[in-house]
Amino acid sequence: NAGVTQTPKFQVLKTGQSMTLQCAQDMNHEYMSWYRQDPGMGLRLIHYSVGAGITDQGEVPNGYNVSRSTTEDFPLRLLSAAPSQTSVYFCASWKGATGELFFGEGSRLTVL
Amino acid sequence: DAKTTQPPSMDCAEGRAANLPCNHSTISGNEYVYWYRQIHSQGPQYIIHGLKNNETNEMASLIITEDRKSSTLILPHATLRDTAVYYCIVNPTLYSGAGSYQLTFGKGTKLSVIP
Numbered sequence: 618n619a620g621v622t623q624t625p626k627f628q629v630l631k632t633g634q635s636m637t638l639q640c641a642q643d644m645n646h647e648y649m650s651w652y653r654q655d656p657g658m659g660l661r662l663i664h665y666s667v668g669a670g671i672t673d674q675g676e677v678p679n680g681y682n683v684s685r686s687t688t689e690d691f692p693l694r695l696l697s698a699a700p701s702q703t704s705v706y707f708c709a710s711w712k713g714a715t716g717e718l719f720f721g722e723g724s725r726l727t728v729l
Numbered sequence: 730d731a732k733t734t735q736p737p738s739m740d741c742a743e744g745r746a747a748n749l750p751c752n753h754s755t756i757s758g759n760e761y762v763y764w765y766r767q768i769h770s771q772g773p774q775y776i777i778h779g780l781k782n783n784e785t786n787e788m789a790s791l792i793i794t795e796d797r798k799s800s801t802l803i804l805p806h807a808t809l810r811d812t813a814v815y816y817c818i819v820n821p822t823l824y825s826g827a828g829s830y831q832l833t834f835g836k837g838t839k840l841s842v843i844p
Contacts, residue, residue: 621772652834657836658836659816659833659834659835659836659837660773660834661834662831662832662833665831675831676831705770707772707773709772717775717778718765718773718775718832719775720771720772720773720774721772722771722772723770723771723772
């Protein structure tokens, strides 16, 4: 099993550009989420989804959009990139009701 | 408000047991204790979780005090590959209806395993 796959692994953007971080899981998990991690910090939740067609905001949602059209995919869209969005982004999916998250390897984004 | 308190860093000799403490004095009755770790800059990895009984799996043991106000993660024979940041998290289960979709990761404990 591939688990949780994130693309791209690295990306450099200019301020104002838009882009989409892709996340796909092949474990048939209902729940998926996006976190960001800044240097020396813990992970902060951006958006999450409890199933296809259902999304909600986390702790730091501003500047990001998400949609969930299929169980497998949960893309994160940056509408107009800002230097403050320079970070490492992690996608995760949840196993059942136990709170066991499976994380992707991360997408490292730099906004100039 | 932080739900958990962990020491920022710890050292452990290779081959010895690593005991990582966590205080969660305000834990509620429906909240579980979860442990994750993050090796270098990889995605966090689930280790173990428990409610009130001690738990053991192939990676670690989790000891929860009787009053549930603190817990200890034990790596029985630490190796260099266990060098990582370890996160202790308290959270209701996903189906408890108590806003449990947000696992809150603090700064964790940076464990360094020394050769």
